[in-house]
Amino acid sequence: MLRFIGRRLLMLIPVMLGVVLLVFSMMYFSPGNPEDYILGDMATAEDKAAFREEHGLNDPFLVQYVHYLVNALHGDLGTSYTTKLPVLGEILDRFPTTFKLAVFSTVIAVVIGVATGVISAVKQYSIWDNISRFVAIIGVSMPTFWEGLMLIILFSVILPWLPSSGFTTWRHWILPAVTIGTHSASSIMRMTRSSMLESIRQDYIRTAMAKGQKYSVVIWKHAFRNATIPVMTIIGLQFGRMLGGSAITEIVFSIPGLGNLIVNAIKVKNAPLVQGGILFMAVAMSLCNLLVDVLYAYVDPRIRSQYVSLKARKKSTTEANEVKEIA
Amino acid sequence: MAEKIEKTNIESIKVAKHSQLRDIIHRFAKNKAAVLGFVIIVIFVICALFPAQIAGTGYKVQDLKNRYQPSSSEHILGTDELGRDMFTRIVWGSRTSLSIGMLAILMACVLGVTIGTIAGYYGNTVDNILMRIIDVLMAVPNVLLGISIVAALGNSTNVLVLAIGLGSMPAFARVTRSAVIMVRDMEYIEAARATGASDARIMWKYILPNSLAPIIVQVSMGLATSILTISGLSFIGLGVPAPTPEWGSMLSSGRAVIRDYPHIILYPGIAIMLSVFAFNLFGDGLRDALDPRLKS
Amino acid sequence: MQDVILEIKDLTIYYETDKETVKAVNGINLIINKGETLGLVGETGAGKTTTALGILRLVPDPPGKIISGEIWYKGENLLTKTEDEMRKIRGHEISMIFQDPMTALNPVLTVGEQISEAILLHQDISKKDAMIKTMEMMELVGIEGIRHSEYPHQFSGGMKQRIVIAIALACDPSLLLADEPTTALDVTIQAQVIDLIQNLKKKMNMSMLLITHDLGVVAEICDKVAIIYGGQIVEFGDLEQIFNHTKHPYTIGLFGSIPNFKKKSHRLKPINGLMPDPANLPDGCTFADRCPNVTEHCRSGMIETIEVEPGHFVKCINLLESGDR
Numbered sequence: 001m002l003r004f005i006g007r008r009l010l011m012l013i014p015v016m017l018g019v020v021l022l023v024f025s026m027m028y029f030s031p032g033n034p035e036d037y038i039l040g041d042m043a044t045a046e047d048k049a050a051f052r053e054e055h056g057l058n059d060p061f062l063v064q065y066v067h068y069l070v071n072a073l074h075g076d077l078g079t080s081y082t083t084k085l086p087v088l089g090e091i092l093d094r095f096p097t098t099f100k101l102a103v104f105s106t107v108i109a110v111v112i113g114v115a116t117g118v119i120s121a122v123k124q125y126s127i128w129d130n131i132s133r134f135v136a137i138i139g140v141s142m143p144t145f146w147e148g149l150m151l152i153i154l155f156s157v158i159l160p161w162l163p164s165s166g167f168t169t170w171r172h173w174i175l176p177a178v179t180i181g182t183h184s185a186s187s188i189m190r191m192t193r194s195s196m197l198e199s200i201r202q203d204y205i206r207t208a209m210a211k212g213q214k215y216s217v218v219i220w221k222h223a224f225r226n227a228t229i230p231v232m233t234i235i236g237l238q239f240g241r242m243l244g245g246s247a248i249t250e251i252v253f254s255i256p257g258l259g260n261l262i263v264n265a266i267k268v269k270n271a272p273l274v275q276g277g278i279l280f281m282a283v284a285m286s287l288c289n290l291l292v293d294v295l296y297a298y299v300d301p302r303i304r305s306q307y308v309s310l311k312a313r314k315k316s317t318t319e320a321n322e323v324k325e326i327a
Numbered sequence: 328m329a330e331k332i333e334k335t336n337i338e339s340i341k342v343a344k345h346s347q348l349r350d351i352i353h354r355f356a357k358n359k360a361a362v363l364g365f366v367i368i369v370i371f372v373i374c375a376l377f378p379a380q381i382a383g384t385g386y387k388v389q390d391l392k393n394r395y396q397p398s399s400s401e402h403i404l405g406t407d408e409l410g411r412d413m414f415t416r417i418v419w420g421s422r423t424s425l426s427i428g429m430l431a432i433l434m435a436c437v438l439g440v441t442i443g444t445i446a447g448y449y450g451n452t453v454d455n456i457l458m459r460i461i462d463v464l465m466a467v468p469n470v471l472l473g474i475s476i477v478a479a480l481g482n483s484t485n486v487l488v489l490a491i492g493l494g495s496m497p498a499f500a501r502v503t504r505s506a507v508i509m510v511r512d513m514e515y516i517e518a519a520r521a522t523g524a525s526d527a528r529i530m531w532k533y534i535l536p537n538s539l540a541p542i543i544v545q546v547s548m549g550l551a552t553s554i555l556t557i558s559g560l561s562f563i564g565l566g567v568p569a570p571t572p573e574w575g576s577m578l579s580s581g582r583a584v585i586r587d588y589p590h591i592i593l594y595p596g597i598a599i600m601l602s603v604f605a606f607n608l609f610g611d612g613l614r615d616a617l618d619p620r621l622k623s
Numbered sequence: 624m625q626d627v628i629l630e631i632k633d634l635t636i637y638y639e640t641d642k643e644t645v646k647a648v649n650g651i652n653l654i655i656n657k658g659e660t661l662g663l664v665g666e667t668g669a670g671k672t673t674t675a676l677g678i679l680r681l682v683p684d685p686p687g688k689i690i691s692g693e694i695w696y697k698g699e700n701l702l703t704k705t706e707d708e709m710r711k712i713r714g715h716e717i718s719m720i721f722q723d724p725m726t727a728l729n730p731v732l733t734v735g736e737q738i739s740e741a742i743l744l745h746q747d748i749s750k751k752d753a754m755i756k757t758m759e760m761m762e763l764v765g766i767e768g769i770r771h772s773e774y775p776h777q778f779s780g781g782m783k784q785r786i787v788i789a790i791a792l793a794c795d796p797s798l799l800l801a802d803e804p805t806t807a808l809d810v811t812i813q814a815q816v817i818d819l820i821q822n823l824k825k826k827m828n829m830s831m832l833l834i835t836h837d838l839g840v841v842a843e844i845c846d847k848v849a850i851i852y853g854g855q856i857v858e859f860g861d862l863e864q865i866f867n868h869t870k871h872p873y874t875i876g877l878f879g880s881i882p883n884f885k886k887k888s889h890r891l892k893p894i895n896g897l898m899p900d901p902a903n904l905p906d907g908c909t910f911a912d913r914c915p916n917v918t919e920h921c922r923s924g925m926i927e928t929i930e931v932e933p934g935h936f937v938k939c940i941n942l943l944e945s946g947d948r
Contacts, residue, residue, distance in 0.1 A: 011459070018463030023475060030479030134360075137611070141604035143555050145562050146578060146596035149585060157586050203726040209681055210721075211741040211790065212713035225731050244468030248559050252582075262471060263563060266478045274475065282466040301731055301774040 004297065008290050012283075019282045020072070020275065024065055027271040033057075055081075072279070078272030080265075087276035091258060095280070098250070098257035101180070102242035104173055108181030109188055110235055116185075117192025117231075122219060124197065132189065139186035148179040148252040176253045180246055184238045191234040195227040202226070229300050236292030240285040354616040361612020367605035375422040382418040386411060386572045395588045404594050408580050413591070416572040417598050423573045424602065427487050428553035432546055434492035439499025440542060444530050446500070447507030458504075461497045469494045473556055477565045487566060491556050495549045502545045506538030540617040547610030551603045558599050574599045626657040627695075628798055628830045629678070634692030636670075636677050639685070643902040647673040649854035651692075652928075653832075655798070655847075660824065660831040662845035664838065664877070666898055670854040671834040672722075675800045678832075679719060680709050696798070715745040718791035719800040723807045724784035728775035734761075734786050735771025738793055745794045760789040764819060781812035785819065792823060799824065799831045805840065817844060838881060842866065850874050853899055853909030856928075860935035870937040872914045908939070916941050 035043070035051040043051075052058050056067065071078065077087040116136070120129045155162045155175060162175055199205070200223050208218045247259025254260075258277060265273035297303040355361055374381055390410030397405045404413035446457040464472070476490035510516065511534060519529050558575030560566035567573040574595040581591030636648040648670045655661045665671050676682045678694055680701065694701040696717065701709070713719075721727050728737060738757040743750070758768030764785040766778075775783055784804060791799060801820065805813040821844050824831055833845060841848055841862075848865040850858040850873065858871040869875050876894035896913040899905055905912070907922040914921065920940055928938045 014459050015462045015466055018459065019466050022463060022467065026475045026479040031481070137607050138600070138604060141551065141555075141607050142600050143558055143562075143575075143578075143596065143603075145559060146592070146599060149578065149582065149592050150596065153585060153589050153592070157589075203721060203723060204729040206681065207721065207727045207737075207787070207790070208729070208740070210679060210713055210719045212710045212715060212744050213740065214710065222729050222732075226729065229731075241468065245470055247468070247470050247474075248563065251563060259471075263474060266471075266474050267565075269478070278467055278471055278475070281468060281471070285468070286466055302776045305774060305777060 005290070005294060008293065012286050012290070015286065016279070016283060017069070020069060020279055021065065023275050023278045024068065025061075027269070027274055028061055028064070030269065033269075068275070072276075077276035077279070080273045081270045082265075082268065082273075087272050088280075090261065090273065091277055091280050094256060094258040094261050095284075097255065098243060098246065098259060101173065101176060101246060101250075101255065101257060102239055104177040105180035105184060105242055105246075106235065106239045108177055109184035109238060112181070113185040113188025114192050114231065117189040118196055118219075118224065118227075120189070120193045121196030121200065121227075133193070136186040136189045139182050142183070144179055144183055144246075145248045145252050147182065148176065148249055151175050151179060152252075172253075172255075176246075176249055176255060179249055179252075180242055184242065187238060188231065188234055192227065192231050195230050196223060199223040199227040229296065232299065233292055233296055236288060236295065240288035240292075243284050243288065244281040351616050355612055358612045358615060360608050361616070364605040364608025364610075364612060367601060368609055371421045371425060371602050371605070374418045375425040378415075378419045378422050382412075382415040384415075386415045386419045387570050388412070395584065395591070397588075397590055405590050407577065407591055408584065413577075413594055416577060417574065417594060420572040420574045420577070420595070420598065421602070423567055423571055424554050424557055424599075427484060427491065427557055427567070428550050430488045431491035431553050432495060432549045434488065435495035435499050435549060436542070436546060438492070439496040440503045440535075442496075443500040443503025444507050444535060444538075447504040448511055448526070448530055448534060450508075454504075457500070461500045464493060465497045469552075469556060470559060473560050474563070474565055477560060482565065482568045484567065487557065487560070490560075491553050494556065495553060498549060498552075499542065499545055502541045503538060506541050507534055510534050510537045540614075543617070544610050544614045547606050547613060551606035551610065554599060554603050554606070627654055628657045628697065629653070629655040629832070630693075630695040631674075631678070632693040632695070634674065634677055634694065635690040636673050636682055636687060637690055638687050645902045646904055647687075647854055647901055648677065649904070651851070651854070651856055653849055653856065653859075655830050655832060657830055658828060659846045660833055660844055662841040662848045663832060663834045663851055664836060664841060664848060665851035666836060668898060668901065669851045670901075671851055672802050674851070675719060675802050675832065675834060678800060679713050679717060680704075680706075681713075681719075711745070714741050714791070714796070715794045716796055717798045717800065718794075718796040719802065720784075720787050720791045720804050722803040724780055724787055725807065727787050728783060730775055733772050733774055734778070737775075738771070738786065738790050741790045741793045756793065757789075760793050761786070763792075763823070764789045780808055781816060784808060784812075784816055788816075788820065788823070792827065792829075795827060797829060799829050800834075801831060802834045803836070804833075806835070806837075813840075820844075838877065850877070853904060854901060855909060855938060856936075857910065857938045858936065860932075864932060864935040868932065868935065870931055870935070870942060871910075871939050872916055873910050876913075 033048075033052075035048040035057075056064060059067070068078070075088060077091070079085060080087050080090055083090065116132045120132045123129055152175065162171055200219070202223075205218060205222055208222050209215070213221075245259070246257065247263050249255070250257040250260040251263065258281065262274060262277040262281075265277065388411060390406065392410065394406060394408055394410045396402055396410075399405070402412045402414065404417065407413055407416065442457050442461065446454040467475075472494050473490040476493065477486055480486045480489070516529060516533055519533050524532075557566060558573065558578070561573045561575030562579045564576075564579065566575055569576065577595040578592055578599075581588070581595075585592060631651055631653040634648055634651045635646075638645040638647055651670070651674055653661065653663075653674075663671050663674065673682060673687070676687075677689055678696075678701065680689075682689060689702060692702065696712075701712070704712075728734065735754065735757050738760055739750070739753045742748070742753045742756050746753070746756075748756075754771065758771055761768045761771060766782055766785055766789075770778075775786070778786065784807075788804075799820075804820065805816050808816060817840060820831075823829075833840070835841060845862060847861050848859070849856050850865070850871065852873050858865065858869075858874045860868075865874065866878075869878060873894070876892075879892045880894060894913055899909055899912070905922070907924060908914070908917075908926045911917050911921045918941065926938055926940055928936050929940075929942050930936050931942060
């Protein structure tokens, strides 16, 4: 198992290098100079020149790139042009908020998605199934920012139950989490449904029924156990996406998250923050994907047995001997 | 005798191919949701192609005395913050979204399918390298990628097409690659190679046509996502520049007055949702029609 | 007169979809006596599996429906029982083993769990005792008991089928329905599995319905044979009668299709044509289009079943007048 993880981590490296290169290039080749934005109109030419020197902006592209990489490996992602604070610090300040929001949204998404998916599959073609699928497609089709706004209208304006911005009380979490969660729930629901349907069609379901097992038990013990494996992948991927992709929702609800931070940084060409932020998100998402793959390999016995050591086999032999002794 | 058999074989193959297409269309037509999606798409396409005929050309006309009007006989969907007619702007907006979306998907499709086919066909190192590049694109969240590109290269339509095209490309590459991997090990490919066909010819004539189904589905799904992304970018001010009517920008302007005039948010949002919904339904229907094994 | 353990009367099962109605089983009659092995022989699509599923009331519904008939097991009509009552019978009184061992087992549960499941469903014993019984069953079918904690994919095809057999026999059923248990296996393994089934059957005093298209296997272990075509039994008799006094043209054709190393011949003798589409069965005899002896009368009306010798039944009107052919 460790070799598996190790190999995957190794494959991550070129990808991360690529991400840095991509973002770096975009910032580098974009028109406009950071010193103009940051220092403003009042600054003199000397001030601007000094700024450029200070931040190594006159060096050739490759030099800047390598310089950045080397620093990044030491954990130094540069300093923000605007606040003069270390970028990594700023990111870590905001990341927990985005993370918590993602967790909350995922919980909502899983609960709604899996439950609806299973029911839809078991009662295929029924009214319930059709309604769920319809709602699921609508859920996926709604732009998140619009859904957020509509929810604000409904629960903040018409029914003044929930706050529409800020992030202090637990109430503030609900609308944004629901907004993100319902989007995700649709994908999870569709995956659960198709996965369950496939499981139900398998021969081992027939074998279980022929044993005299109850249908409901067959659905849970046999079909569901198999269906959850691919669904877990989707849940993990959705979580990873939430880490990186809720920028717009954060803007709509004025949540001080990482996405919000990065978008603002992009607007003012605060290159270090943009690069650092996107790199951080890319790493977070990739680690999340890796975790999902490891989990998948662990949960599916067909894959797990390739990695489980001799230890486990010995254990089952002793167990068996114990049972035999009792008999 | 042998000639007769041959002729009948060729005839029956021709009939088989023709009826295969008919079968697909028939299966699609039976799926009411898919047909609904198709109809909605057609409506939007017509709006995009003939906006002037449907809603006139007054999407820029401001009428500051009649701002924020609710629906009336003069303005079917009311007016926005500058007194412009909402209905006209929404109809013209479909041209914006659809044209950018289609160009972007075209680019994504051509690039993605090429990369996916080469990667899937050759495998090994080539596959590895190409997929790492795709991974890089996928590692950056779509929204942020789009924002970065637009921020870097400016607010024009071409840049938007590039941004969205790049963001949609990985999906095409992966879908094509999976399909190609499934097809390349089939025996008829071996047979083609045995008759001396070149790699390029094999890819173009044999592998690609048999991998088309998921690609076609992806086109529809990709369009759905593009429209969402375009409106999202416009929403935060990094999309289509004013005064071009775009649904996302319309939502953005309405945000400030959400409590007093919710209709400004309602209609553009519904437009986005309907179009995305239609493409999703259509794509789903295509998928079911092209590979019925997946359904029942 | 032996004890009858299973009697099927006029069983009719259709699959009804939007497009068409597939008439899978059309008025089947079968009798299995206690301790007997009845071979049900037919081509793919003839209705064999559907019949077996019908006995256990496991025909997928929708789209399958048991239209009419009676299935008498130990004096009770299974078609009138409730689902709860049927569940007590499945896996306990009547067990079934299926054709493809590769997909018959749940990949995420250990084989031990799957065998124990069958035991715990019908016997009120502790989990530990069930595990002991599980390992005994595994040994009985020739697999080491300590492997109970392994997963199906860790076993070969033949061994998987043994596990399927272990599951089926765990609760001492009186009747075993075996649906082409060796078709998906290698020839050498086939012989082993057939041997195993035969031994266990004798040991546990079971009756068996063996579905197969392999006449060789039939000759080895069956007592009686029923030939099924187009959802109907076209010939029924004991081994001697079917093999040596073959009467129905289809059965004759089946025997004729077997390549024979001893006889000198230049071409194989297949039966012309294909089985009719069960969604579109013709009037009259279903074999009419392919029968070398077909006459006008064959194409319409009910075809009667004639007892040509005691216990030997044939569904062919051409045997009414002549008798022997």
